[in-house]
Amino acid sequence: MSYxxxxxxxxxxxxxSCGLIGAxxxxxxxxxxxxxxxxxxxxxxxxxxxITRELSGIHMLIGAIAAGLLTAIFIQWLHSLGVQQEASxxxxxxxxxxxxxxxxxxxxxxxxxxxxxxxxxEITFIPWERMSLPWIGEVPEAVxxxxxxxxxxxxxxxxxxxxxxxxxxxxxLAASIGIPVVLMHYVFMxxxxxxxxxxxxxxxxxxxVAMLITPASAAYLWTDRLAMxxxxxxVFGIVSAVSGYFIAVWLDTSISGSMAFSTGLVFLICFxxxxxxxxxxxxxxxxxxxx
Amino acid sequence: MLPVLSVEGLSASYRKNxxxxxxxxxxxxGTMTSIVGPNGAGKSTLLKVILELHPRLAxxxxxxxxxxxxxxxxxxxxxxxxxxxxxFPTNALxxxxxxxxxxxxxxxxxxxxxxxxxxxxxxxxxxxxYASRQISQLSGGQQQRVFLARALVMDADLYFLDEPLAGVxxxxxxxxxxxxxLLKSRGRTVLVVHHDLQTVEDYFDHVLLxxxxxxxxxxxxxxxxxSNIYRTxxxxxxxxxxxxG
Numbered sequence: 001m002s003y004x005x006x007x008x009x010x011x012x013x014x015x016x017s018c019g020l021i022g023a024x025x026x027x028x029x030x031x032x033x034x035x036x037x038x039x040x041x042x043x044x045x046x047x048x049x050x051i052t053r054e055l056s057g058i059h060m061l062i063g064a065i066a067a068g069l070l071t072a073i074f075i076q077w078l079h080s081l082g083v084q085q086e087a088s089x090x091x092x093x094x095x096x097x098x099x100x101x102x103x104x105x106x107x108x109x110x111x112x113x114x115x116x117x118x119x120x121x122e123i124t125f126i127p128w129e130r131m132s133l134p135w136i137g138e139v140p141e142a143v144x145x146x147x148x149x150x151x152x153x154x155x156x157x158x159x160x161x162x163x164x165x166x167x168x169x170x171x172x173l174a175a176s177i178g179i180p181v182v183l184m185h186y187v188f189m190x191x192x193x194x195x196x197x198x199x200x201x202x203x204x205x206x207x208x209v210a211m212l213i214t215p216a217s218a219a220y221l222w223t224d225r226l227a228m229x230x231x232x233x234x235v236f237g238i239v240s241a242v243s244g245y246f247i248a249v250w251l252d253t254s255i256s257g258s259m260a261f262s263t264g265l266v267f268l269i270c271f272x273x274x275x276x277x278x279x280x281x282x283x284x285x286x287x288x289x290x291x
Numbered sequence: 292m293l294p295v296l297s298v299e300g301l302s303a304s305y306r307k308n309x310x311x312x313x314x315x316x317x318x319x320x321g322t323m324t325s326i327v328g329p330n331g332a333g334k335s336t337l338l339k340v341i342l343e344l345h346p347r348l349a350x351x352x353x354x355x356x357x358x359x360x361x362x363x364x365x366x367x368x369x370x371x372x373x374x375x376x377x378x379f380p381t382n383a384l385x386x387x388x389x390x391x392x393x394x395x396x397x398x399x400x401x402x403x404x405x406x407x408x409x410x411x412x413x414x415x416x417x418x419x420x421y422a423s424r425q426i427s428q429l430s431g432g433q434q435q436r437v438f439l440a441r442a443l444v445m446d447a448d449l450y451f452l453d454e455p456l457a458g459v460x461x462x463x464x465x466x467x468x469x470x471x472x473l474l475k476s477r478g479r480t481v482l483v484v485h486h487d488l489q490t491v492e493d494y495f496d497h498v499l500l501x502x503x504x505x506x507x508x509x510x511x512x513x514x515x516x517x518s519n520i521y522r523t524x525x526x527x528x529x530x531x532x533x534x535x536g
Binding site: 027029159160161162163165166168169170172173174175176177178179220223224225226227229 | 317339342343344360363364368370374375376379380381387389390392393395397398400401417425440445
């Protein structure tokens with residue numbers, strides 16, 4: 001495949017994984033949590049590197065899951081001690097992220113990791129870092145990891161679709177009929193972590209939040225069905241990622257920045273034009289009120 | 292006869308305040324009990340602790356003589372309407388089907404038979420025309436009827452409802468009470484957290500007066516009197532009797 005082909009494939013995989021996970025993040029009102037995990041995952045990656053001395057995908061995934069879960073657990077723990085939810089999110093992720101930045105800047109800075117790369121990602125390098133797979137041949141490592149993560153996300157979401165729906169909509173009923181709500185919360189946090197770290201190389205810690213939240217928020221404006229919202233969110237993710245890449249090539253600027261900008265653009269268009277909740281539709285007909 | 296629900300010495304706290312203190316009561320099968328008490332008396336918390344949604348400090352709860360995990364499928368819970376996000380992307384029929392998730396089981400998707408069952412329950416609540424309506428586009432009363440339909444499909448032996456009559460219109464109140472009476476006539480047991488003292492005598496055959504612990508519990512005509520109500524509400528309420536007021 002051509003160089004641009006691999007980049008577009010990478011971007012699309014990022015878009016669809018983030019879009020699917022993002023839909024649940026938005027509905028569970030955990031956008032801030034995505035921000036937190038996307039940052040503290042850095043500590044997981046650095047720690048994995050310090051222990052194994054290599055930047056291999058599987059180590060990074062494990063480090064990211066550990067860091068993501070640690071973040072979720074710390075936040076829950078601080079909150080249970082009486083710190084406000086948002087304050088505890090802010091305290092935990094900035095602290096863990098800061099440790100990650102300090103470690104990068106001192107120990108491993110000259111190797112493969114640098115702050116710029118982790119914050120902004122570097123999708124342009126992805127097609128060159130290849131690995132060989134049986135039957136398929138040479139593929140970029142990032143594409144391989146993103147595909148694995150997408151498969152995990154798809155299995156988790158499709159297999160437990162009604163459980164995700166019920167724990168998101170009515171956790172009390174879910175718990176009362178025996179669905180392990182707390183376990184599912186942490187499984188979800190693990191899914192957010194692996195998605196984030198898989199997308200990390202491509203778009204970096206800051207932009208991945210845009211990929212997680214914005215396409216999902218745009219999809220929310222179009223539909224009243226959860227499955228449709230997830231599908232749309234994935235599509236918007238792909239559209240944003242691919243169009244972002246071409247905007248970046250056209251303007252010769254940051255690819256991750258352009259992708260995040262594209263998500264905003266897609267959202268803006270939806271916000272104006274969507275038939276159910278859009279501004280135009282709101283002007284066209286009186287809104288139904290509910291008490 | 293074995294009580295449907297047996298609560299012994301139940302205590303619980305909420306944000307370091309003890310909200311339930313040594314709650315003791317038994318519920319007989321086929322009864323309809325209202326749980327009544329002032330704000331902060333621990334009514335909702337009592338339901339949550341009984342259903343293991345909120346940790347207990349002490350005490351024992353038995354359903355049909357068994358602990359909760361063994362009898363989950365026989366118990367139906369209707370949370371407060373305000374406890375869920377009505378902007379969630381789903382429709383009325385889908386919410387009703389959620390009541391069947393426990394029976395459908397892990398890794399399976401709902402089938403047509405589940406859909407039909409949910410449709411029947413919606414029709415029973417007079418909501419058949421709203422099946423595909425997005426839930427935020429329903430009025431408060433209609434939302435509560437959807438919740439009741441969801442309880443119906445659970446086909447439980449013992450129901451817990453948290454303020455089902457709060458903020459609903461008169462027609463919905465009648466529809467809900469008709470449904471609860473129907474459940475009772477089928478031999479089901481119903482516990483309802485209730486806020487309106489005026490309707491207790493009309494609606495419920497048993498009453499549990501709660502203010503952190505049980506003040507009085509029994510058949511409505513025996514214990515729902517002025518002195519017990521004063522003991523429950525303290526000086527916070529002027530009450531002149533259900534009918535004369």
